Amino acid sequence: MDRIEHSVIDSLLQALQSRGYVTIGPTARNGAIVCDEIHSASDLPIGITDEQSPATYRLKSGNNHLSFGYVLSPVSWKRFLVPPVLTLFKAVKTSDGFRITNETSAPDTPPQPRKLAFIGVRPCDLQALTLLDKVFLGDRYTDPYYKAQREQLFLIVVNCTKAGGTCFCGSMGTGPTAKAGYDIALTEMDRKEGAFFLIDSGSEKGAEVMRELDRRKAAPEEILAADEASVRTRASMGRTLETDHLKEILADNPEHPRWDVVAGRCLTCANCTMVCPTCFCSTVEDVTDLTGKNVERVRKWDSCFTMDFSYIHGGSVRATPKSRYRQWVTHKLSSWVDQYGDFGCVGCGRCITWCPVGIDITEEACAIRENHQTVLPHP
Amino acid sequence: MKQKRKPKLAVWKFASCDGCQLSLLDCEDQLLDVTAEVDIANFPEASRAVAKGPYDLSLVEGSITTPHDAERIHQVRRSSKFLVTIGACATAGGIQALRNFKDVKSFTSLVYASPSYLEVLAKSTPIADHVFVDFQLRGCPINKLQLLEVVNAFLNGRKPNIPGYSVCMECKRKGIICGLVSHGPPCLGPVTQAGCDALCPSYHRGCFGCYGPKETPNTASISEWWMKQGMSDGELLRLFRGFNAYAEAFRKESEAHEE
Ligand code: SF4
Ligand code: SF4
Ligand code: SF4
Ligand code: SF4
Numbered sequence A: 001m002d003r004i005e006h007s008v009i010d011s012l013l014q015a016l017q018s019r020g021y022v023t024i025g026p027t028a029r030n031g032a033i034v035c036d037e038i039h040s041a042s043d044l045p046i047g048i049t050d051e052q053s054p055a056t057y058r059l060k061s062g063n064n065h066l067s068f069g070y071v072l073s074p075v076s077w078k079r080f081l082v083p084p085v086l087t088l089f090k091a092v093k094t095s096d097g098f099r100i101t102n103e104t105s106a107p108d109t110p111p112q113p114r115k116l117a118f119i120g121v122r123p124c125d126l127q128a129l130t131l132l133d134k135v136f137l138g139d140r141y142t143d144p145y146y147k148a149q150r151e152q153l154f155l156i157v158v159n160c161t162k163a164g165g166t167c168f169c170g171s172m173g174t175g176p177t178a179k180a181g182y183d184i185a186l187t188e189m190d191r192k193e194g195a196f197f198l199i200d201s202g203s204e205k206g207a208e209v210m211r212e213l214d215r216r217k218a219a220p221e222e223i224l225a226a227d228e229a230s231v232r233t234r235a236s237m238g239r240t241l242e243t244d245h246l247k248e249i250l251a252d253n254p255e256h257p258r259w260d261v262v263a264g265r266c267l268t269c270a271n272c273t274m275v276c277p278t279c280f281c282s283t284v285e286d287v288t289d290l291t292g293k294n295v296e297r298v299r300k301w302d303s304c305f306t307m308d309f310s311y312i313h314g315g316s317v318r319a320t321p322k323s324r325y326r327q328w329v330t331h332k333l334s335s336w337v338d339q340y341g342d343f344g345c346v347g348c349g350r351c352i353t354w355c356p357v358g359i360d361i362t363e364e365a366c367a368i369r370e371n372h373q374t375v376l377p378h379p
Numbered sequence B: 001m002k003q004k005r006k007p008k009l010a011v012w013k014f015a016s017c018d019g020c021q022l023s024l025l026d027c028e029d030q031l032l033d034v035t036a037e038v039d040i041a042n043f044p045e046a047s048r049a050v051a052k053g054p055y056d057l058s059l060v061e062g063s064i065t066t067p068h069d070a071e072r073i074h075q076v077r078r079s080s081k082f083l084v085t086i087g088a089c090a091t092a093g094g095i096q097a098l099r100n101f102k103d104v105k106s107f108t109s110l111v112y113a114s115p116s117y118l119e120v121l122a123k124s125t126p127i128a129d130h131v132f133v134d135f136q137l138r139g140c141p142i143n144k145l146q147l148l149e150v151v152n153a154f155l156n157g158r159k160p161n162i163p164g165y166s167v168c169m170e171c172k173r174k175g176i177i178c179g180l181v182s183h184g185p186p187c188l189g190p191v192t193q194a195g196c197d198a199l200c201p202s203y204h205r206g207c208f209g210c211y212g213p214k215e216t217p218n219t220a221s222i223s224e225w226w227m228k229q230g231m232s233d234g235e236l237l238r239l240f241r242g243f244n245a246y247a248e249a250f251r252k253e254s255e256a257h258e259e
Helices: A007-016 A124-138 A143-151 A205-212 A221-236 A246-252 A257-265 A273-277 A321-341 A361-369 B020-025 B030-037 B065-079 B085-091 B095-101 B105-111 B144-155 B167-174 B219-228 B233-240 B248-256
Strands: A002-005 A022-029 A032-037 A048-053 A056-063 A085-094 A097-100 A115-121 A153-158 A186-190 A198-199 A282-288 A296-299 B008-013 B039-042 B053-060 B078-088 B135-137
Touching: A002 A007, A007 A124, A007 A205, A032 A048, A032 A056, A032 A273, A048 A321, A097 A186, A115 A124, A124 A153, A124 A321, A124 B008, A153 A205, A186 A221, A198 A205, A221 B053, A246 A321, A257 A321, A257 A361, A257 B219, A282 B144, A296 B167, A321 A361, B008 B020, B020 B030, B020 B053, B020 B078, B020 B085, B020 B144, B030 B144, B053 B065, B053 B085, B053 B095, B053 B144, B065 B078, B078 B085, B085 B095, B085 B135, B135 B144, B219 B233, B219 B248, B233 B248
Parallel strands: A022 A115, A115 A153, A153 A186, B008 B039, B008 B053, B053 B078, B078 B135
Antiparallel strands: A002 A198, A022 A032, A048 A056, A085 A097, A085 A296, A186 A198, A282 A296
């Protein structure tokens, strides 16, 4: 574990840029902290923080020493790996069928992967990438676009030293400190005389960049202070979720009266799935031109909250809001475990903050747990 | 090779502002492609030439507000193979349906010197209240790209890609930061059908509900939430009483806030 001064962030960005990476990081824009291209450390949201609660997000002025003093951006990293709208291929009609035209020629369809360095990935979002890897890099089916882009990433985690009002990574075991899967991990530490970073590498790629930076060995008390900050952060999560036997409880209680209560509030607007860093569903639309000779297949983010999502011959299988809300929660916290061996929720809290009526997944799961009809094994 | 007969397209106007049919003229880049594929047989905004029916595809703009129009729409239906309504007027009664909430005579007597010459119906109603409609294209005005998609789907014998989900889906795909959550209400996006590509939220404005209620709209829940945030019945009534005031879900919601 090493220590770098705050000013070294610019050298870090330059080191990445000189290796051909586009540096993507947090920046304040239109009343929120978004993830977009940043050129230097001055683009970071210095002295800005965010307050989050169900259906409410506000930027506030914060600690002037900190560049990463906010909690979590509404924009998750998935849009860089799973673009919201992606043209998969173009084709022309021929006398005996059709011919795909863009395999090598059209440069933008689908877009070519870029070398991207993500600066300021939070530990929960890092785990979300691991979950997306299981979906898109599975042994049987691989998404070639995801794979190509994933291989071009440089991941810089910034550990959390402050939890937000809707965070519950502590319950999901994904934060507030990242354990593995990054190239470089930073922890921003505030001191009266200004902030500094603890820095560690998690890969050879990361170590190679780190060697270029002006750094010194971290003092034992600095490492201790970071550990303490992690403990403090874990203890101050805005939300908690009891995960013990949660998978079974949700699976076994499809008719729990609470589903009706929440269905009465849910707008089926799909915001929760759109902001969720692990929701991966998409639909494809085949689009013809007016002549019918040229066609494109376009993939778009979809959600289990839409009627079309479960449309099969004759209608939608999940016609009621109740069945759609239940699909979302049971997938995230129950059937995902059967599919991928882990919960599909990393506890980032985005679905709570960005739900227009403040529906809280932790509160709903907790309500199902009360008076549930599951026979639990004795401890 | 035998030349295939081009399908005949007709545009019809009822009580409306013409904005929707102008969207067709607004398709500048694609207009020549459209005319290459269809015969525009009746389109008063573009040409006075009228070719006789029957028509393969009729685009109907406007709502039914007079006894004469209530007759005429049946003729249009009889002469059309496919009938598609375009815009909030044809699909929900339009902004003129605001009069449905009052006695129409209280307006005509204010506006016209001799209202006794007017033959108007008590309500402004959507086309589907009068005849069978094959497809309804929403919006005030409609999105020209969606119009092209409908014409295109019709020409190619496929289902149009016109989703019934919320404006929020378009907002999020575009990466727009939700103003409802980050600044405060109101934004009708969560109960409004997509189609405008989140036009107003893209310019930091709340959605006005131009595309009408989305599939399974839960207007009661969002109103209840907003009342907890301090919105009044009057504000909610005016919010839902816009271009789609007479669409069922919005109508019921505004009526629930009548004092
Ligand atoms: S379900 Fe909610 S809290 Fe969990 S990962 Fe998705 S957005 Fe975050
Ligand atoms: S919760 Fe819904 S949108 Fe998200 S991954 Fe599961 S089915 Fe897809
Ligand atoms: S839970 Fe909230 S964000 Fe999700 S669909 Fe329902 S109302 Fe929309
Ligand atoms: S700004 Fe409006 S339309 Fe966009 S996501 Fe928020 S509530 Fe939905």
